[in-house]
Amino acid sequence: MMNQARATMVGAPPKGGAAPGTAENALKAALHVIDHEAAALRQLLETFTAEPGRSALAQALDLLVAVSGRVIVSGMGKSGHIARKIAATMASTGTPAQFVHPGEASHGDMGMITAADAVIALSNSGETAELADLITYSRRWQIPLISITSRGDSTLGQAADVTLALPPAGEAGALGLAPTTSTTMMLAVGDALALALLERKGFSAEDFQRFHPGGKLGQQLLRVADLMHVGSELPLVDAGMPMSQALIEMSAKTFGCVGVVNGAGDLIGIVTDGDLRRHMGTDLLRQSVAEVMTKGPLTTSGQALAAEALRIMNERSITSLFVVDATQPIGIIRLHDCLRAGVA
Incomplete structure (x- = not known):
């Protein structure tokens, strides 16, 4: 009897949690997430096609193309992972860039950022505490600051020289809590900036091959x-x-x-x-x-x-x-x- 009760307890969902769903429901949920994020990207396109988003995007590009140093990309948590990818994409397409962790920046890595640089800061809420020192530093030394956030009226959005405000699409999934749609939109904005800068700078296939000597890309671009x-x-x-x-x-x-x-x-x-x-x-x-x-x-x-x-x-x-x-x-x-x- 005790073993049977114990087995029942082990098989039951945690208190307050949802009961396990079927494989078919899980598949439907997966497809819903993709559809939700695709709709958010269409909304993102509309946001930056119309004003004031279009002007903000143009201002951000003007600011970045004038940078004589590096583009510093920063963010915390999942936004930080996206920031790393944006920095890597920029660096590989002709825009010198690097990721700086906001927490490490507060403990010495701020020295990586110079007056010749520009900062792109990512935060869905715009209130990420770890970004506070980086924001203050950029304002003190007049380092251009671009924010990518869902809240233009946030601390980050208000402090930035240019704010690229994401549309209110909401996170994907039944709970709507895990960073999904917001990070997808951040990544899309970062890719847009990187490839627009590539276009502005006249980055060629020869340049691309020089930065990608290994792997399939390097092979395809061999002369x-x-x-x-x-x-x-x-x-x-x-x-x-x-x-x-x-x-x-x-x-x-x-x-x-x-x-x-x-x-x-x-x-x-x-x-x-x-x-x-x-x-x-x-x-x-x-x-x-x-x-x-x-x-x-x-x-x-x-x-x-x-x-x-x-x-x-x-x-x-x-x-x-x-x-x-x-x-x-x-x-x-x-x-x-x-x-x-x-x-x-």
Whole structure:
């Protein structure tokens, strides 16, 4: 009897808690959260499309693009996690930025913030106590302060130079307590600021690759110049050279082809395995390169994306592309070079 009572107590929900729901109800709740947050993002777009939100967003961008130092992003709790992500996104898209924990700022890390910086402070309520010292510091030293908060009339909202006020969407879920919708909107505002600054600063794909040398992004943004073979590796022959000598060069360089240049060093043709098969005969070795070559070969530039060079080679069923500067050959890239580097 005692064991049965004990089992009943263990299986029962905590006093004051909700009874466990079914798997189907949990799934419905999950979908409701996504729908709720999507609706909040649409509301956020409307807020910053209309006035005064549009002007506030423009002012924030003007302030940030003028910063000569770093953008300091700060927040406490879940807002702090979002602040870290915003700082990381800005740093990777051409805006020097770093996260400063508000609690640590009060104990020495305030020295990380200079008069050349700007501060973005995140707080849903706008009354986060840990931000008080950071707010005071920014006001004392006239450091620009942008707030992202759901309450423009809060302490943070009133102290900031620019307040990006979130619409009153409410948190998702049955309890409506856990930071969900508010942090989603904060993240969206942070992404909007980072990518708008990218646009204002003219941040290019080359810049992006420099900041993302590793991983899939780095592979996708590799340039032909990063992978091409140059110098003595280049298989080049003169147009007037006999094929007997050209074959030696072709065999020595192992690209399965040779580029053909004229007296000025311009690339005017290519001899491939296919050209050899088409001209196979007893007099092949006595023919000149110019008689066997294919004129006007496909080429690419050193600044082209390696992915683009790979696409050309795949579409034309070729395994190598000469790289030219105007008409002068400066390198050669192979299909296998791209695949080995992870370009796809």
